[in-house]
Amino acid sequence: MIKHALSVTREGDFAQWYQTVISEADLAEESGVRGCMVIRPWGYGIWERMQRLLDDAIKATGHENCYFPLFIPLSYFEKEAEHVEGFAKEMAVVTHHRLVADGKGGLVPDPAAKLEEPLVVRPTSETVIGAAFSRWVQSWRDLPVLINQWANVVRWEMRTRMFLRTAEFLWQEGHTAHASAEEARDETLKMLEVYRDFAENAVALPVIAGEKPENERFPGAVATYSIEAMMQDGKALQAGTSHFLGTNFASAQNIRFQNAEGQLELANTTSWGVSTRMIGGLIMVHGDDDGLRVPPRVAPWQVVIVPMLRDNDDDGALVDYCKTLQQALGRESALGEPVRALLDLKAVKSTNKRWGWVKKGAPIVIEVGGRDMAAGNVSVIRRDRLYRADGKLDSVGTAKDEFVAGVGAMLADIQQSLFDEADARLKANITPADDWAEVEAHFADGNKTPGWLDVRWSRPTGNALDKVVERLKALKLTLRNAPMGQTHPEGQCIFTGEPCVERVLVGRAY
Amino acid sequence: MIKHALSVTREGDFAQWYQTVISEADLAEESGVRGCMVIRPWGYGIWERMQRLLDDAIKATGHENCYFPLFIPLSYFEKEAEHVEGFAKEMAVVTHHRLVADGKGGLVPDPAAKLEEPLVVRPTSETVIGAAFSRWVQSWRDLPVLINQWANVVRWEMRTRMFLRTAEFLWQEGHTAHASAEEARDETLKMLEVYRDFAENAVALPVIAGEKPENERFPGAVATYSIEAMMQDGKALQAGTSHFLGTNFASAQNIRFQNAEGQLELANTTSWGVSTRMIGGLIMVHGDDDGLRVPPRVAPWQVVIVPMLRDNDDDGALVDYCKTLQQALGRESALGEPVRALLDLKAVKSTNKRWGWVKKGAPIVIEVGGRDMAAGNVSVIRRDRLYRADGKLDSVGTAKDEFVAGVGAMLADIQQSLFDEADARLKANITPADDWAEVEAHFADGNKTPGWLDVRWSRPTGNALDKVVERLKALKLTLRNAPMGQTHPEGQCIFTGEPCVERVLVGRAY
16 A cells, blocks of 8 residues: 555545645645735745736737735725625725824834725725726727736635635736627636636636626626536636626726717727636646645746755765756756756755655656766656556656656646646536436535536526526535536426526536 | 836836835735735846745755744843834734624623733744744853744834835844854854845845944944845945854853853844835835836846737737747856746737836847747847937847857846946945035035935944934934945044044935
């Protein structure tokens, strides 16, 4: 039996396993500030890789980056009723701009420095960006406005969980304004596709792109689309959303333009976001009982070289050998970029280093000892296939030059194998269900990883939808999304008995 | 006489000229939120270029990026008395985590959702990062800790000015912990040198690196170093700072380690930062009466191609010709990176486009009309030499292939010429002064651009320093820094009459 690197297994306690990976892979930690985490270098390095790749894709589709204020005056929110209703319960509010001594050796907000109008720490920026759009947009010639911002946002959640739901998180939020509803809808779907492509090809997270039901819409949106990823416990994670806002925000923020005929029209707007939550998804999709496995495209270091130093005179030659290897790797490319190789020379025992990098999930760990060097070899550990059939660590002695020549292909293969493994799991765990009884049976307590059900429904709204949501809630289920590109199915809605309109996915979720 | 593109000249009204450049170059605008600006795509694009180059330099010196919470509990600040004293007057304080209806159609902070301990929106992160260091550092093996974060910070300034002093601004803040004071001092100076190199070689801003006097130290620091740039009105702008914090923060935050001999010691820490203020410096050093001039290394677009479209059938061929040019430019490299060339196809009159890009300060603007195309030519405008001796726009017809082959050299030349121009101005405007009477005479009202004086002083402290600061204040002067690498000067302190210790720079400042 394999003795794994973590003290907890996915099967034993998935929630505890998740926290353990975050801690053992040095991704993040509690900060001491309620609901806020410290993102450590390995975790932040993954985020930087995600940023770089997603930012490139956002720019390639014609968007430019800007920066808008952290603080939003209360009055901006009051203009869009649904929007404020959706966020008011979780807003951090700045009320003072100075501290004074409390006379007891401590500090208190200075009553003489109370703000006339409280400022909200942005939970999302539609309102403040809409105000800018209303200044920028006068004529049809000013449209479309296509912008994006990378920023921190704050939502005061009562129950937090690292990466998945934190009071402060990092994200990008795209905001666009268009001359017509059709163009804005196209934009919404274009960015959904950018997200799907990014999730699948950069993060190796297979996802289902689709439209959220009415009750799951962004507050103030006409339509919300999402990409949904399946975690190894079968739960869904909404990993990115794209919203068609119609003229709701344009109307509240007065974004009007003169069309080619000289008439004044409201613009149609969109917004879309992906956050550090994606790292939570990466962990729960690719992690295993030895820690994290990072897909090469988002790995801060793709190859980590660990010299087996012995604190003797031979160490110098070994380090030189490893430096030559690192330089040779840096000249290779993998997945369209130069290979990122680290030589780990920290004062740590080399077997601890090996397991440290295994837990962190570096795609390839290279160990080099005196014998490897003498033979012109390196010992190669692939993180995606850590053990041999007999349960021993699969460390493969390979000629150094051969390894270097093949490193691009090997990294591409690891990227693909992580995707394939997750994709097979996703596909195997979406099950069609024909009636409500099947739903109840499927989500009975005995089924530990029920995944999602794919059901027909009539897309009810209002009260009828509320009833559906209530029934699902009793089984701890939610409506995820109605996948894009589906053909109109035949048959009846499993909830209402009415003719069905589309298929929708149902599952438990983070 | 040249009719310049801006309505205001530097000589006429420098402050108004600065605001006009920001507005006409589409760099930033007022946001409607007190003291906070919106950074528009061209301004943010310059910041992204600065980030990329500085981030590379920070990583090349062994630092890793992390992310720490936006909110800092009040109690963290109370631990370091000087630090909190320095920042308490300008802190934004979060006191509530929810809004409720006020019964009059508006919203108010919910009295039932008052935070037990108010949270400060970070003005700088020594305290919260120090708390993390105290968890991370146990043994000498854990040192040094070398980290950096890119973040927004908030300082509630009463008088704000775009880029120079805003309530919220963007920056990077590096924080390190070391086993010895010597190593921490070395780090402080190493990062000062990284900043000098970045300012001079990336932003083409010549600077004087030196140590700040005691009264200008960062609150809680043992020593503060800065790079000071000279604006075209002769005033100084502190463009980056590096602080040796000794054991002050380690003591307040309990950052202790077991040394190799098994004894417990306090770590020595440093911090250093560069912010969006650097963009204000760029404007005031490189801007002219036609708008901004962006040094090629930090220009989002280095070459902008403007086809002279005529809304007729020839336009297609002209656009194709320009696309070929854009592609050819993208294969060239300049200053170590691929050339960034934009083809501007917006629905705007081409002369307006030309002047738009001149005002934005794109290093090279290429205009292509039908006749240029027929001759295989392009018309080249270099932003650093816009006019000929006769006052006409200096647009040079050049064979397209010749322009492409020479673009790398031309961009390098523009980068250098902007630096040289600023460097000559800096050097010409630092004047030695031998006594206080010279200082008073030099800064008399008649001298519109007095620059800085270089004076001998005894580096007084405490009350003696306070007196010096008061005398300078009467002339609106401040002590800037004592330049690095100076040889010990002879003579007397011009303030105290005591034997002088070093030379220090004196000037007006932003």
